[in-house]
Amino acid sequence: MKKQLLIIGLSFLMFACGSTKQKTKGKLTIVTTTGMIADIAKNVGLDSVQVTALMGPGVDPHLYKATQGDLSRLQKADIIFYNGLHLEGKMGEVFEKLERIKTVVPISRQLDSTVLLTDPIYAGAHDPHIWFDVSIWASTVNQVLATLIETNPENEAFYAKNAEDYIQSLNDLHGWVREEIATIPESQRILITAHDAFNYFGRAYSIEVKGLQGISTLSEFGLKDRVDLVNFIVDRKIKAVFVETSVSEKNINAIIEGCQQKGHNVVIGGKLYSDAMGAEGSAEGTYIGMVKANVNTIVKALK
Ligand SMILES: [Zn+2]
Structure with a gap:
């Protein structure tokens, strides 16, 4: 009798715990x-x-x-x-x-x-x-x-x-x-990156974004785009622009040079994870870690 009760008890316990356990x-x-x-x-x-x-x-x-x-x-x-x-x-x-x-x-x-x-x-x-x-x-x-x-x-x-x-x-x-992005002074809340990956970020967190290349890295970055962006950075006295881990730095460097020729010093604010995460096993190798790393880099450079 005792044994029977124990079995009923055990199976109840298994059933109770089993609801959120994998069964495959x-x-x-x-x-x-x-x-x-x-x-x-x-x-x-x-x-x-x-x-x-x-x-x-x-x-x-x-x-x-x-x-x-x-x-x-x-x-x-x-x-x-x-x-x-x-x-x-x-x-x-x-x-x-x-x-x-x-x-x-x-x-x-x-x-x-x-x-x-x-x-x-x-x-x-x-x-x-x-x-x-x-x-x-x-x-x-x-x-x-x-x-x-x-x-x-x-x-x-x-x-x-x-x-x-x-x-x-x-x-x-x-x-x-x-909350973090809101700590950047409004006049400095401009995110300039290698390609146009950050439009959702801009809309969600109230920061103006500009990418050198279009939405896809397949599109070309023309001379006129370059001149326009240099003028924009110089006029708005923007302190930093950002490179991306999955996009070539060539175009961003051309922008920095263009600004220097006009007497405005803009620096690379850091590397952002745009279309790929960091190394597996590192904090940036997870989605949450990647977002946090990006936000910390952006806030540090623009604040
Ligand atoms: Zn992309």
């Missing part, structure tokens, strides 16, 4: 394009998933072409997540083909077009750099959650709890970024 035997294999997306998948799936990002530190997603190794990784994956909105400009065909045989999901799929910014150069296209508004990025977690639940419904409660925790951390981060 094997891990789901997930392949993502950028590290930022991999970070979402890791945070929602925790130890139930094996996540690989194809694009490591310093890699430019606009120009990235899938290697043979990538293709084999993509073919073996249970789920493929990509950004969409033409961020991965050269991989569209690969995704189209794979879509017919496996779960291939652009994490931007459910975003309402009213929250998206338009691409100033390509009519009808949207700006793909959605991770720069932490509140928009937080809402893509639900797309990852829905896909994981669809693939492995047994773990629904586990995934839902993890997603809730991660969204909470992102909401906290969003508030922190807003």
